[in-house]
Amino acid sequence: MKPNILVIDDNELRNFLGESLREFGYHVDIADGVPNAMPLMKTRNYHVIITDKNMPGMNGSKDGGFDIAGYSKEYLPNTKVIIITGDRMAEIDRRILDLGIADIVFKPFQMSTLKEKIDKLIRY
Template sequence: MNLSGQVLVVEDEPAVRSLFCRVLEGLGCGVLHASDGPGALRAFRAAGPGVVVLDLHLPGLDGLSVAGEMLRLRPRTRIIVVTGDPDGELARRAMESGASDYLGKPVDLARLRESVAVNLLIAG
């Protein structure tokens, strides 16, 4: 598959972030990454990716706040939230705030690829 566009992966766990980036590079899109909330917003402002894969538990600024700011800056951004939150409350709140999709941890990598591919196509 060869998709155009850029994806920003925001994940504080280095091994998970690296894995997500490798998997998504296989789609043929540009992949950027950040490890915390402030870094995510810097990368987002600089590159303007169409899709963001966003962990909700981040140092510096929580994922819900990051998602809210990204959607304020670019309302058409497609945000895929990722969380290991056992009760799903954070994911529910993120979806109500405008996230495009939700993936629970541990993430099914095929599902991640599928969600990113669909959201890249929607983002144009």
């Protein structure tokens, strides 16, 4: 069975990630931002959610990826969340621990690095 992955981003990176991950053999759904991701998260089971940190979130938040991680922690405890970001602030590290984010990928990155992280999370 192919691992199910949800990719969430509000820019075209989501399409590139989706196609690349499909080539690696994963089943991938993509969502354009938080509002479009929520129905998928409520109706499908995902092994991994990959989300951009910096996109519009719930209630005017600018850290939509953290909104996704918070929802996943509460309602999808078996789903692993990977945050993608260009930020390198210490605040990110604290939020990662608070929200139970499984891993973080800093831009720019290689697809092989992302694949390794996904495979590691799926094995455990």
